[in-house]
Structure formats: C-alpha cells, structure tokens
Amino acid sequence: YSAMYWLRSPGRLVAALGFLLGVNLFAVYLLTRDGPSAGCEDPRKAAAQAELITQLQRNLSQLQLRLRSPAATGSNVVSTKSSGTTLYVITPTYARWTQKADLTRLCQTLMHVPSLHWIVVEDSEVKTRLVTRFLARCEVASTHLNVRTAEHLRRHEKEPVWKKSRGVEQRNLAIDWLRESARTGQLPGKSERGVVYFGDDDNTYDIQLFEEMRDTRVVSVWPVGICGGLRFEGPRCQGGRVTGWYTAWGFERPFQIDMAGEPSPGPNS
Numbered sequence: 001y002s003a004m005y006w007l008r009s010p011g012r013l014v015a016a017l018g019f020l021l022g023v024n025l026f027a028v029y030l031l032t033r034d035g036p037s038a039g040c041e042d043p044r045k046a047a048a049q050a051e052l053i054t055q056l057q058r059n060l061s062q063l064q065l066r067l068r069s070p071a072a073t074g075s076n077v078v079s080t081k082s083s084g085t086t087l088y089v090i091t092p093t094y095a096r097w098t099q100k101a102d103l104t105r106l107c108q109t110l111m112h113v114p115s116l117h118w119i120v121v122e123d124s125e126v127k128t129r130l131v132t133r134f135l136a137r138c139e140v141a142s143t144h145l146n147v148r149t150a151e152h153l154r155r156h157e158k159e160p161v162w163k164k165s166r167g168v169e170q171r172n173l174a175i176d177w178l179r180e181s182a183r184t185g186q187l188p189g190k191s192e193r194g195v196v197y198f199g200d201d202d203n204t205y206d207i208q209l210f211e212e213m214r215d216t217r218v219v220s221v222w223p224v225g226i227c228g229g230l231r232f233e234g235p236r237c238q239g240g241r242v243t244g245w246y247t248a249w250g251f252e253r254p255f256q257i258d259m260a261g262e263p264s265p266g267p268n269s
Contacts, residue, residue, distance in 0.1 A: 085214040086189030087116040089199045090174040092167030093131065094123040100130060102201040107138040113210045117188045119177065121170035122146040141188060147173045171198055 089110065093099060103120075110118055118140045122131055125148045135142050149169050178196065181187040187194070195216045199205065213220055221242060223234030236244040 084191055085115060085193045085195055086191040087113065087210055087214065088119060088178060088189075088194055088196045089116060090119045090121065090171055090196065091199050091201050092121050092123060092170035093201050094166070095128065095130075099201070100134060103131070103134055103138075105204070106199065106201050107134075107140055109205050109207065110140045111138075112207050115189065115191055116140065116210065118142040119174045120144055121167075121174050123149050123167070123170055143177065143188070145170075145173055145177060167200070 091103075091106065093103065107118075110116055118138075120131065120135060120142055122128060122145070124146050127144055127146045132144065135144050147169050149166075153169065155166060175196070178187065195213055197210075197213060209222075212222075221235045223232040223246075225232045233247050234245070235242040236246055
C-alpha cells in the first residue's frame with residue numbers, strides 16, 4: 001500500500017517506469033551484445049535465450065506505452081490550447097457491414113480528445129437503432145442527426161467512385177445545425193472559438209492531429225495518407241502558402257484535397 005501511495009505522484013511514477021525501462025534495456029543488451037554464436041551452442045539454451053529476449057522486448061513496449069499514458073504524463077489535464085477552442089467533428093455514416101466497427105474505432109479515438117463535440121449524421125430517413133444505441137454507449141459528447149440522400153445524388157453500383165461524393169447532404173445538415181445552434185445560443189461547448197472538421201468514420205486519425213487543428217483561423221490544410229490512389233494526397237506549399245495540389249485525379253476541382261485534410265473555423269469563431 002505504501003508503495004502504491006508513493007507512486008501516486010506522476011513524477012515518481014515516471015521515475016519508477018524509467019528505472020524499469022532501463023533495467024530491461026540493460027538485460028537485452030547483456031543477452032545480445034555478443035551477437036549470434038559461431039560455435040556449437042546448445043539449441044535448447046539458444047531457444048530459451050531467444051524467448052527471454054522476446055519477453056524483455058515485449059516488456060519494453062509495455063513500459064514505453066505506460067510512460068506515454070495520461071497517468072505518467074499528466075496529459076489528462078486540459079491544455080491551454082484545447083481549453084479555448086471546441087472541435088466540432090462532423091461524421092456522415094450509412095448502413096453497411098463495417099459501420100459499427102468503424103464508428104467504434106473513431107469513438108475510441110475521440111474519447112482521448114478534450115473539448116470536442118461529435119456530430120454524427122446518418123444517411124437514413126430515420127435514426128437507426130444501431131447508431132442510437134451506439135452513441136448512448138459512446139463516452140464522447142455527441143449530437144445525432146439524419147437525412148436521406150436524394151435519389152439523383154446517390155452513387156449507383158456502376159458509377160465511378162469520383163462521380164458523386166457521398167455524405168454531402170449529411171455534412172450540409174450538420175453545418176446548418178451548427179449555425180442554427182449558434183444563432184439561438186444553444187451551441188454545445190463553452191469555448192470562445194470553434195473549429196469544424198469533417199471526420200469520416202472509415203478513416204484512422206492520430207490524436208495529435210486534433211490539437212494541431214485548434215490553431216485554425218481561416219482554413220488549414222495538410223496531407224492525407226493512402227488517399228486518391230497515392231501514398232498521400234495534399235497541398236503543395238511554398239513560403240507558407242498553398243501553391244498547388246499533389247493529387248492523381250480530379251484536376252478540374254478548385255480544391256483538390258480529401259475532406260479529411262481541411263478543417264475550418266466554427267460558427268462561434
């Protein structure tokens with residue numbers, strides 16, 4: 001009990017984890033410094049040594065994760081950057097086999113982001129039971145909306161993917177909701193500023209991205225990985241200004257960038 005009490009301090013926890021990390025690193029060094037043996041080493045001994053090294057390396061990975069955890073770093077305290085800006089993440093979604101899995105991954109990412117409100121908009125005539133129950137369990141503050149995409153805007157089976165953009169009406173409904181909420185003084189979040197970001201549910205996001213976008217004043221742009229048939233798609237910049245676009249299709253578009261690479265100020269900014 002006294003040891004646990006002593007470790008309640010973040011500084012002491014970091015020191016203890018750092019010590020354990022150093023012990024494991026030294027053990028791996030001792031076991032591997034001589035490299036592979038050229039002699040007739042007992043194969044059972046070599047297998048046991050390899051197993052021990054693997055376990056120590058696994059321990060190293062776990063300790064490194066612990067050192068980056070909120071308890072060790074104190075990151076559970078809201079930063080000064082996040083405390084003044086609310087992020088409004090708009091996510092269109094539609095019924096498919098992977099819908100719940102995709103929403104779960106995104107929810108568990110957003111759970112780690114402070115000062116954030118999630119607006120989930122279904123491409124449906126009604127709010128489905130699946131998404132309603134999912135959002136009730138998700139620990140992210142959220143708003144649930146729905147609108148069915150008009151028939152002439154739906155992409156049909158044989159049409160090219162780029163012919164019609166999915167989620168347009170859902171994003172527009174979310175923007176209208178934000179504007180109306182701001183006009184009536186019912187906008188979620190108590191921050192003085194807001195930033196709107198379109199976060200699709202089938203993407204993967206680094207948590208650092210959400211802190212970077214809080215500085216947005218007019219619009220921000222950045223590369224999006226594994227997009228548009230390229231390793232990444234994004235802006236070409238020179239002297240801090242966007243001069244063109246790195247993309248492989250849709251060159252007639254005025255802004256040749258994926259929706260995930262462009263946040264903009266919210267209605268209360």
